[in-house]
Amino acid sequence: MKVSVVGAAGYTGGELLRLVHAHPKLELVQALSRRHAGRPVAEVHPNLHHLALTFRAPQELEPVDTAFLALPSGASAEVEAGVGERAETIVDLSPDFRGGGLSADGTAYRTGLPELFADELVGATRISVPGCMATAAILALAPVQRAGLVAGDVVVDARAGSSGSGAEPGPASHHAERGNAFRVYKPAGHRHETEIAALAGVRARMTVTAVPTVRGAQVLCHVTPPQPVTRREVLQVLQRAYRDHPFVRIVARGRGVHRMPDPQFLGGTNFVDIGCAVDEDGGRIVLVAALDNLVKGAAGGGVQSLNVACGMPEDAGLEFPGLHPA
Template sequence: MRAVVLGGTGYVGGELIRLLLHHPKIELAQAASRRLAGRPLRLAHPNLRHVRHLAFTDPADLRPADVLFCALPPGETAAMRHRLAGLADVVVDLSPDFRLRDQQTHERVYGPAPGRAEAAAAFVPGLPELYRDRLAGARRVSVPGCMATAAILALTPLAEAGLVEGEALVDARTGSSGSGATATAASHHAERAGAMRVYGPAGHRHEAEISQACGVTARMTVTAVPRVRGVQVVAHVSPRRPISRAELLALFRGRYAGEPFVRLVADRSGVHRMPDPKILDGANFCDIGVAADADGRRVVVVAALDNLVKGAAGGAVQSANLALGLDETAGLDFPGLHPV
């Protein structure tokens, strides 16, 4: 099967290229970039210096493929949707263009998007842990945001069990790669290094995705931390009834039993007794840990993942595997590194 990556010079595009180059069933046929058309991949992704048979392709020269991965800035996939439909049987979009079903919510969060609503109805959320049956054979896939993915996986077992009372509070921390490859004043090393900058104290755009997927009202705060990769969310929930840690563990084990890329972290002691994105660099896992107050009236769920892999490119490949009828885990077996 042939794959094309559109938006190949960004960090997410680079991870898509890396994963597809080692995929056992999908061949990376083209990676597109206007700026670097005709130039080797290593100019944007120096870790791919050994890949000498591929250079970036101008987007105007894309050829039909079995699957097209779109890693474009907000608004661009939606604007190109009619052309993209003729390029591949399966289109996997990693932008926010088709994540939200409700048009008014999308426009409130992302701004005007004429004609988007009709196209959005065809997209299946690219989160296999919730939508595996719908992803099988899907032709349009929209991958959730990285912090939204972690928060949704953290809250889903509680929400499905009807245990969430009132709002769910999500405290998220993210590394600098989540801001993309284009430099900004906030990504300048002198400003970013060593900082823990609360840049999303209230009303973050991922709240709508989390609320849509979990059926609860989510409130999120986001802090930029001194890491390149990684997302960690700490979700605080007031349960409808007191619940113990043992019950929580049973609930989460039952919900994610058999999930190839969700790991429950249940150690009571030690350095790694709660999920930490540090050991997930390059891996497609989401690690989840739970805790409860002694009286069982407050639940804390911690989830961690690599924002560029499980939170983006890895989630996209996992979803594409299902859509194409392949082994869901194909090309995604890297376990992460320790120590780093």
Template structure:
């Protein structure tokens, strides 16, 4: 049984990590940290855990000496890189869910996060936490960086065609996300009175996840992000130009070749039905990412679609899937929940 801890466990991602890890048959959560809630029970900010744990939050300094096997980091962007050297001393394997070690180029990081990277020497030591494309590396990785939620959906939707040489030119990503993507401390922007009924374009250009999608696909990416009224869920529509002669059959074949054996990626591209294309509503609570497409033969273009629960496959579930891949366990371990319908 692995001894694991979650740093920054009071937010939404931290809560999802605690929920999933408490149900994991091969992990024991021995600590959860929070500067704000130190000494208080974790089922205060995470009431869904009532009756499942008596754990109380501790300070970050209390992680020393716990003999941890794995440390999950749900700590904020920018703050995490400043503390990473200390975090790496606490456990044999560190799985980071912040944005600080996702981008391989420090200058690109500085451009998108508007601050210099303070630990660039550590960046090459992190393996991208996307098992669908990095499974072999994850099997021996002790430092893992889980991609962002919209980046995960975008990469899984675009990369099969990019790898097969079926698209050309830039990719334009129209992303939509629920309010939980803003975090538990989003302030007035996340208040119900401000959020209800809104379709808020909060990143009309240069959302930081566009850099992650570009890095993973080798394409130039332009991304817009809109907040929608849902609490959970991400959906991305990736507008692409197909290479000459590429048919709808070629597109479907590329997706099948990439994902036929994947436990958490489903191809959803049907001609009829209520859920004929990827829809995040039915993925709530699950670790699935549904991908699909629509091809226009007249214009030689395609819309590639990805949908997931931003807190699970786009965050905590993706991290637990990386844990399973790292230790050679079936990747569905602790992640079997199929989602809800109706929801």
């Protein structure tokens, strides 16, 4: 299957190039970038020095089976019609088509979250991947909501690494400002709240803090159940929900240093780790989920969704297990 990546110079674009190149069923045809057209890919992504590939301008997109769009908000919507004329399938990583948006030809975009929407993805030709922090929160919250363990609003406390801000530098991403800061940059009204509500079925109140790391996202979801519960009951709900899903791992260790999901061990992987704690009186559930924002939260989630859509093994090209120490 021939694949091109539009917006290949960004961090998510680089991860798509890495994953598609290593995929047993995909052939990487083009890396497209308006700003870097004509330059070797390795100048921007030094980890891909082994790829003899040069960036091409977006208007040079050749006919392919699938095009990934790794573009900023608003940019995918501008180019989607033209890309659709040259690609049978489009996988969009931006916010532009989330929530069931329509492509230029009227085709509905399907949600690229196979753990919850695999049936809808089968045969899909338009796929939109949720945001990284939204993905972590949705996968943590959906099973407990479906089990009737959520009463009222949920508080989602999220922490994000700097790569989530993209490759283009700005005042807030300057190292002198970001390096040692724990900056609360969205204390209320984050746009992921609507995604979480639509896909997990809960009303979320979300706060996001920028933390001094490059990769990774972690969310702590504070849930009030309608009646007291135990940690064992919550773990059983999570384990039943994801027992057949290769990329969700339920962390239930009672001992050791790393008892809760930590994104430092998920760099480069397509896993999301989920753990939980419950107050002694059973009146509050704390769900903790972690992932690599550039992989499971973006590029890997897109490749995983394409695998499902095209009838390939769900884990094809996504088997990397992570590193320790990281």
